[in-house]
Amino acid sequence: MAQIIDGKKISQEIKEELKEKVAQMKAQGIERCLAVIQVGNDPASAVYVKNKKKACEYIGIRSASYELAEETTEEELLKLIEELNRQKDIDGILVQLPLPKHINEDRILLAIAPEKDVDGFHPVNVGNLSIGRPGYVSCTPAGIIQLLKRSGIEIEGKECVVLGRSNIVGKPMAALLLRENGTVTICHSRTKNLKEITRRADILVVAIGKPKYVSADYVKEGAVVIDVGIHRMENKKLCGDVDFENVAPGTSAITPVPGGVGPMTIAMLMHNCVEGIKG
Numbered sequence: 058m059a060q061i062i063d064g065k066k067i068s069q070e071i072k073e074e075l076k077e078k079v080a081q082m083k084a085q086g087i088e089r090c091l092a093v094i095q096v097g098n099d100p101a102s103a104v105y106v107k108n109k110k111k112a113c114e115y116i117g118i119r120s121a122s123y124e125l126a127e128e129t130t131e132e133e134l135l136k137l138i139e140e141l142n143r144q145k146d147i148d149g150i151l152v153q154l155p156l157p158k159h160i161n162e163d164r165i166l167l168a169i170a171p172e173k174d175v176d177g178f179h180p181v182n183v184g185n186l187s188i189g190r191p192g193y194v195s196c197t198p199a200g201i202i203q204l205l206k207r208s209g210i211e212i213e214g215k216e217c218v219v220l221g222r223s224n225i226v227g228k229p230m231a232a233l234l235l236r237e238n239g240t241v242t243i244c245h246s247r248t249k250n251l252k253e254i255t256r257r258a259d260i261l262v263v264a265i266g267k268p269k270y271v272s273a274d275y276v277k278e279g280a281v282v283i284d285v286g287i288h289r290m291e292n293k294k295l296c297g298d299v300d301f302e303n304v305a306p307g308t309s310a311i312t313p314v315p316g317g318v319g320p321m322t323i324a325m326l327m328h329n330c331v332e333g334i335k336g
């Protein structure tokens with residue numbers, strides 16, 4: 058029987074550990090504050106932002122919330138970021154994505170001071186990860202490493218296949234698996250003979266952004282499958298990039314959606330806020 062990897066439980070464990078750490082830091086007079094910026098009122102973003110603020114409250118760090126109108130200009134947003142970059146009492150800056158179309162996301166992410174970039178999206182942090190230097194690591198892939206480690210799944214020497222090549226998930230995921238001494242292949246929507254490659258995986262991370270895209274014929278018997286996708290179906294239920302019912306029986310371990318990778322993203326954001334930059 059496949060082990061269902063419980064992201065909710067593991068994320069809770071991490072938040073408990075962080076809560077304790079925050080209490081110790083407070084006793085030494087150290088406080089943390091995360092600035093959370095949301096532009097516009099996309100309902101999905103509003104839910105995520107609310108969950109991030111709730112997590113801050115739970116572990117005991119302050120959050121400063123900036124809810125900006127849809128019409129906010131790129132210049133106005135840049136000005137706010139520059140102000141927050143300068144403020145000594147702000148430790149982390151998170152700009153919720155996606156941004157409205159009239160704002161250049163790239164320019165915004167580049168404006169966040171790398172030492173406050175708790176999302177790990179700034180090119181300096183991305184670069185540091187790829188050459189093995191200390192820096193903030195993107196929360197979703199960092200959370201996946203924690204899921205694997207805390208579920209007793211070894212990475213070293215394993216065939217790891219990442220399906221998807223986004224800057225936020227696929228690429229940093231590959232870098233992290235490599236850092237853990239996995240043998241890493243990245244494949245994507247244009248890959249030829251995709252199934253042949255995904256079927257080689259001992260650990261398959263799916264972040265292709267298509268609902269229920271991966272069926273059992275993509276997966277080797279006994280593989281570990283991590284599903285990064287999150288989609289709302291017509292019946293309002295959530296599903297991932299993996300067809301869970303079809304794939305789960307042939308795996309040794311698999312993450313569900315919801316309750317898999319999603320909660321880990323927020324736990325690792327909290328980790329980044331509390332721990333700061335470390336090796």
Ligand SMILES: Nc1nc(=O)c2c([nH]1)NC[C@@H]1CN(c3ccc(C(=O)N[C@@H](CCC(=O)O)C(=O)O)cc3)C=[N+]21
Nearest residue numbers: 105151152153154155176315316317318319320322323
């Ligand atoms: N600057 C920025 N940083 C992000 O980290 C970021 C972002 N923008 N924009 C959107 C994506 C998406 N994301 C998720 C976080 C938590 C869940 C999560 O907790 N999911 C729950 C379900 C939540 C629900 O019920 O909708 C689960 O999978 O169990 C999902 C997705 C962070 N993102």
